[in-house]
Amino acid sequence: MAIHxxxxxxxIHDGKLRSITWNDxxxxxxxxxxxxxxxxxxLAAEKPVTVGDPGGTWDLRDPAHDPAEFLTxxxxxxxxxxxxxxxxxxxxxxxxxxxxxxxxxEILYIDEETTPGARQEILDDIADxxxxxxxxxxFARTFNDALNRLPDETxxxxxxxxxxxxxxxxxxxxxxxxWAGISTTSRRRGGAFASNTRFIITARRGKDIxxxxxxxxxxxxVFRPGSRFRVMGSPRRHGGVLEMELExxxx
Numbered sequence: 001m002a003i004h005x006x007x008x009x010x011x012i013h014d015g016k017l018r019s020i021t022w023n024d025x026x027x028x029x030x031x032x033x034x035x036x037x038x039x040x041x042x043l044a045a046e047k048p049v050t051v052g053d054p055g056g057t058w059d060l061r062d063p064a065h066d067p068a069e070f071l072t073x074x075x076x077x078x079x080x081x082x083x084x085x086x087x088x089x090x091x092x093x094x095x096x097x098x099x100x101x102x103x104x105x106e107i108l109y110i111d112e113e114t115t116p117g118a119r120q121e122i123l124d125d126i127a128d129x130x131x132x133x134x135x136x137x138x139f140a141r142t143f144n145d146a147l148n149r150l151p152d153e154t155x156x157x158x159x160x161x162x163x164x165x166x167x168x169x170x171x172x173x174x175x176x177x178x179w180a181g182i183s184t185t186s187r188r189r190g191g192a193f194a195s196n197t198r199f200i201i202t203a204r205r206g207k208d209i210x211x212x213x214x215x216x217x218x219x220x221x222v223f224r225p226g227s228r229f230r231v232m233g234s235p236r237r238h239g240g241v242l243e244m245e246l247e248x249x250x251x
Contacts (some may be wrong), residue, residue, distance in 0.1 A: 004091040008078050010034050019048055020074070027064030035077035042073055052078045058100070131167050147224050153206040157185035157221050160192035160200040168197060168235070168242050175231045176249065183227060186189070187219035196240060201229065202247045 002025045007017040010033060019031035020039065030040050042049055048059040051072065063069035071094050074081045081087065082099070171177070185201055186192050187210075206221040228249050237245035 004093050005031075006074065006081075006090060008033060008035075008074075008081060008086065020049060022070060024065050024067070024070070034126065038077055039073050041154055067093050070099060070101065071097055072094065075099055082108065090250065135203075147207045147222065150207045150209075153208045153221050154203055154204075157201045157203055157206060158189050158192035159183065159185040159201060160195040161197050161199070162195040163197045163242075169233050171244055173231055173234055176228055177231070177246075178251075179230045182225055183223040185221050185223070187221065198241050199229075199241045200245045202232075202245070204248045205239050206248075223248070 002023055004024065006020045006022070008020065010016060010018050018033040020033045020036055021030045023029075027043060029043065029178060030034055040053065042060070043064045048061045049063070051058050051060060058069075058072050060066075060069045063073050067234045071081075071090075081090070185199075185206070187201075189198075192198055203221065203223070205227075206223055208221050210219050210221075226250050227248040230249050232245040232247050235242050237243070
């Protein structure tokens with residue numbers, strides 16, 4: 001065995017299949033999937049490298065060459081990979097391989113002693129909307145604690161979401177909304193997710209993850225699950241996009 005190509009969706013917002021090509025002899029990865037850079041960092045990190053899940057952690061010693069450990073990295077990069085229909089599309093090198101249970105005694109948190117690899121893993125997952133959408137309940141407890149260890153960020157940030165006309169109509173001046181999941185925004189208008197609804201958010205307790213993110217150009221600022229916002233003024237349309245201003249309020 002040497003070269004194995006895995007085709008996975010880039011995210012829940014982009015169903016187009018993108019490639020991760022693993023050379024298990026040279027211990028390298030190539031491809032156009034947005035998680036290739038994350039996997040490269042983990043392969044290059046000092047070993048053992050610790051990666052985390054809400055249930056615990058794995059210490060990977062040779063993910064560049066070991067199929068079980070590489071599959072663990074794939075799982076951390078794109079958790080649906082272990083579920084059908086994706087599991088049956090994986091190359092034969094992964095046939096019959098199961099990810100070992102994590103060490104339940106360790107949960108990754110951000111603090112002064114967290115290793116760079118573990119810290120990056122936490123913040124990548126915070127920034128990843130695919131994780132937020134599929135594991136919001138499990139991650140909320142752990143990542144709220146992690147976010148609390150980062151300083152508050154104030155200012156104006158941009159967030160794009162896709163809403164129906166009925167959902168858009170619910171945003172009236174003075175109304176209050178609560179975002180249940182981890183919510184990502186950008187410092188740049190162009191950094192927001194392309195959609196039919198765009199929020200301009202005046203923040204009081206955002207969390208700047210740009211210094212740690214795998215995608216620093218996105219200039220991401222995230223908000224804890226349960227963050228609340230008030231609609232300021234009347235929404236306005238720019239082309240096909242509805243824009244509205246929100247102000248973060250106390251929870």
